[in-house]
Amino acid sequence: MASLSRFSEPWIGAVKSRRQDGNPEFPDYPLSDPQSLISTSCPQSFQTGTGASIYTQSLLPAILTAKNEVILVTCFWAPSSTLTALKETLEELASVRRKRIQNQHAAGPDGDIVTPLRIRICFSSRSFLQKLFHTSSKDGFIYPPSTWTAQLGLPSQGILEAGLINLQVKSLFFLPFSVMHPKFLIVDRQRAWLPSCNVSWEPWLEGCVEMTGDVVSHLMTFYYSVWEAHSSEEPAADAPRRVGMQFTSTPSRPPSPGSLGLTSIKSPASHFAHLGGENAVPTILLPSSHHRNPMFRPLPWHRSPAPPRTPLNCAILRLVEMAESSIYMQTPNLTSVTVVDAVLVALDRGVDVDIVTSKGMMLLEQIVTAGTTTSLCLKSFIKRYRKRQLAQVQRQGTQSSSGSDAAIDLEAQPPQLGSLTISYFHPDPTQKSRGVKEEPVHSHLKLTIVDDQYTVLGSGNMDRASWFTSQELGILFQSTSFVKTIREVVGEALKDRLDPVFDSALC
The missing domain is CATH 3.30.870.10 (Endonuclease Chain A)
Known part of the structure; x- marks a missing residue:
């Protein structure tokens, strides 16, 4: 198992480099001493x-x-x-x-x-x-x-x-x-x-x-x-x-x-x-302090502001940045532009990404806190990914038409685009038809797994509210055996409850 320092040292630096806006954090100790959050x-x-x-x-x-x-x-x-x-x-x-x-x-x-x-x-x-x-x-x-x-x-x-x-x-x-x-x-x-x-x-x-x-x-x-x-x-x-x-x-x-x-x-x-x-x-332990200023940028030509550098926000970004093979992300909503941008960069590096979310969940809350919805964000996300697919096909076509393998510098070529699958959670049709009261209608689980080694659980969603205004608490475990168990349990819970939205293998 790789040392936790590969994650923790850049993460500590990112938390400590936060911009001061004059407002005290609540709580403030995780930002001044992120090292104190590391334990077993x-x-x-x-x-x-x-x-x-x-x-x-x-x-x-x-x-x-x-x-x-x-x-x-x-x-x-x-x-x-x-x-x-x-x-x-x-x-x-x-x-x-x-x-x-x-x-x-x-x-x-x-x-x-x-x-x-x-x-x-x-x-x-x-x-x-x-x-x-x-x-x-x-x-x-x-x-x-x-x-x-x-x-x-x-x-x-x-x-x-x-x-x-x-x-x-x-x-x-x-x-x-x-x-x-x-x-x-x-x-x-x-x-x-x-x-x-x-x-x-x-x-x-x-x-x-x-x-x-x-x-x-x-x-x-x-x-x-x-x-x-x-x-x-x-x-x-x-x-x-x-x-x-x-x-x-x-x-x-x-x-x-x-x-x-x-x-x-x-x-x-x-x-x-x-x-x-x-x-x-x-x-x-990965807290995120609450912030009263949502930093809305309502005009479409304004760039989305960077989210507060809380321990949880910095941890998710660091994990996505260091991913080498795979990212699994399950979240009730996906309206954080920062997350989408980071995942697209990982896909560009050849990392395979699997996302499970919910359709039509807490729509009013999404609109009020983010000015958009998960379905709209996913449409934009898929559109940007398709452009990358097209660019990759065009590059491969150009290389094939050159007629000379010697003319191709493999080391200079960008890596193969990672695969992308996106699914919506839905109730098990069999259970729903029987009127089972406790059959879940949406997924509220918050789970991120990177390279089958790092797992983040807790309260934080991949939406704008969690990344900008709400106080959150996540927890990161580094253990391949822990990941194996989590995947098995979640996999059982998701059987017959996923509706494919996008699968790059079918494009």
């Missing part, structure tokens, strides 16, 4: 499914194992089967803890001591009015307990406090478009999950990676720098010891939902793979 992780599992299936099959059972702390960060928060299942889970957790407390009192001083459980729920978008009138303070808005049940669909304060659960719910949003888009779950600062899904109702294809290892403390640092920036607690790796929390060295494995009597939602697109988690792999 032990990937435990990867799965696909809908948001409801991933939550009920993995994330909520994991919350039930918590002994000291749960941190749940998402972007969109909406009434849904996911939210109902989350409420049920918290109520069950409070009930179990309440019974343990009662047994503790009955057993006297020798009984099992139940310590307080700290739960933090963070989100960005709940409704149009919530965003319109949201505070611009980086401290965000903390929801009073009186709103938990009626507004947020959560258990009451009384139910939670009976189980010694200390809940806080906070939202952050910055007008006009700056949502906090990351999604992650951390349980007892030992195990972390990065899903692509929100606490929402959409039946979309999602993915989720679970991991342990050093990267969890890096994720904690990111969490504190955004959601508890003014907290008295310290976010360093040994923070649990300093704040009096005791953690086991071996995280508890989540129980199966069925064994708990809780809601278990399944999807035809659900596929799960254990990754072992024994060997640490090079891993880089």
